[in-house]
Amino acid sequence: MICLGIESTAHTFGIGICDDKGRILANERSVYKPKKGWGIVPMEAGKHHEETRDGVLRKALEKSGKRMEDVDLITYSRGPGLPPCLYKGMEFAKNLAGENKIPLIGVNHCVAHIEIGRLTSGFKDPVVVYVSGGNTQIISFSESRYRVFGECMDIGIGNALDKFGRSVGLDFPQAPKIEQLAKKGKWIDLPYVVKGMDLSFSGIVTACLNKHKSGEPLENLCYSIQEVFFSMLTEVTERALAHLGKDQVLLTGGVAANLRLQEMLNKMAKERKGKFAVVPRELSGDNGAMIAWNGLIAHKSGQKSSRDVDSRWRTDDVDVPWVK
Numbered sequence: 064m065i066c067l068g069i070e071s072t073a074h075t076f077g078i079g080i081c082d083d084k085g086r087i088l089a090n091e092r093s094v095y096k097p098k099k100g101w102g103i104v105p106m107e108a109g110k111h112h113e114e115t116r117d118g119v120l121r122k123a124l125e126k127s128g129k130r131m132e133d134v135d136l137i138t139y140s141r142g143p144g145l146p147p148c149l150y151k152g153m154e155f156a157k158n159l160a161g162e163n164k165i166p167l168i169g170v171n172h173c174v175a176h177i178e179i180g181r182l183t184s185g186f187k188d189p190v191v192v193y194v195s196g197g198n199t200q201i202i203s204f205s206e207s208r209y210r211v212f213g214e215c216m217d218i219g220i221g222n223a224l225d226k227f228g229r230s231v232g233l234d235f236p237q238a239p240k241i242e243q244l245a246k247k248g249k250w251i252d253l254p255y256v257v258k259g260m261d262l263s264f265s266g267i268v269t270a271c272l273n274k275h276k277s278g279e280p281l282e283n284l285c286y287s288i289q290e291v292f293f294s295m296l297t298e299v300t301e302r303a304l305a306h307l308g309k310d311q312v313l314l315t316g317g318v319a320a321n322l323r324l325q326e327m328l329n330k331m332a333k334e335r336k337g338k339f340a341v342v343p344r345e346l347s348g349d350n351g352a353m354i355a356w357n358g359l360i361a362h363k364s365g366q367k368s369s370r371d372v373d374s375r376w377r378t379d380d381v382d383v384p385w386v387k
């Protein structure tokens with residue numbers, strides 16, 4: 064069975080093609096880049112998706128060596144995400160499915176991040192640290208659903224890093240530049256905000272910006288914001304492992320690319336005699352392949368067709384009958 068998956072929740076318009084052995088045959092994308100000094104403008108991101116989607120589809124088919132006639136299933140990101148972006152993806156998926164008479168199903172973007180991670184790591188029952196621009200969640204399977212054991216209370220960790228970087232004059236995406244600058248920095252005192260199992264980043268961004276105004280070197284701020292954000296995440300992840308009695312940590316989302324974060328979580332997992340894995344870069348950021356793979360397993364376990372979007376669809380509201 065060949066499945067074509069469409070991702071369009073935020074800045075990435077992606078199309079992935081996979082088969083039922085979990086082989087990724089193509090994973091193409093086009094990424095909307097906001098103007099200098101701006102964050103994502105949802106309507107503009109939607110326009111970007113509309114303008115680039117035909118080209119991304121062409122490239123994905125070419126790369127996979129397949130034609131539309133070979134595709135057995137079309138899947139798309141039904142949510143959560145920015146409504147103008149979600150609609151552009153759903154509309155495109157619906158037309159493709161209709162024109163070619165192929166079944167269509169919608170999948171949850173966050174669950175798709177988990178499923179592609181389980182595929183690449185081979186972990187059966189991990190605690191997942193999903194850290195991207197808009198999302199920060201510590202998730203694990205419990206009582207028939209993926210449940211969120213900890214999450215951000217204000218903005219996502221990637222957006223928090225990007226926002227800090229933008230305010231001090233770095234270009235989008237700012238977080239990788241912060242990672243580089245951090246290598247030359249040293250620790251300065253910052254607030255540490257964990258409430259129960261939840262995290263709050265925006266007050267720490269404000270504290271950093273205040274210190275920047277009073278002349279603190281940027282390298283020190285970059286180093287310290289990373290140390291404090293990633294320590295908070297590691298603390299909550301460790302508590303989730305202990306509470307659930309699990310021993311596998313799976314890191315995914317765009318922020319998973321950060322080597323310092325990988326190092327901290329790896330060390331914590333090893334100290335507990337557990338295992339750590341990170342999802343490869345091309346599959347950890349937003350991508351179409353994860354939507355294709357999740358859709359394929361959802362379809363095989365009997366998920367019904369959908370033709371709508373849900374911009375606030377929560378991870379723990381998703382039925383996941385394919386997880387044993």
Ligand code: ATP
Pocket residue numbers: 072073074075144194195196197198219220221222224225236237238239242316317318319320321322347348349
């Ligand atoms: P979602 O829609 O799930 O919130 P997203 O649209 O933010 O995802 P991703 O590609 O998953 O897309 O993540 C992008 C985020 O990852 C951006 O905030 C970016 O700055 C951040 N990022 C990329 N590289 C690094 C890095 N090396 N260190 C930290 N953050 C990074």
Ligand code: FE2
Pocket residue numbers: 172176195316348349
């Ligand atoms: Fe994502």
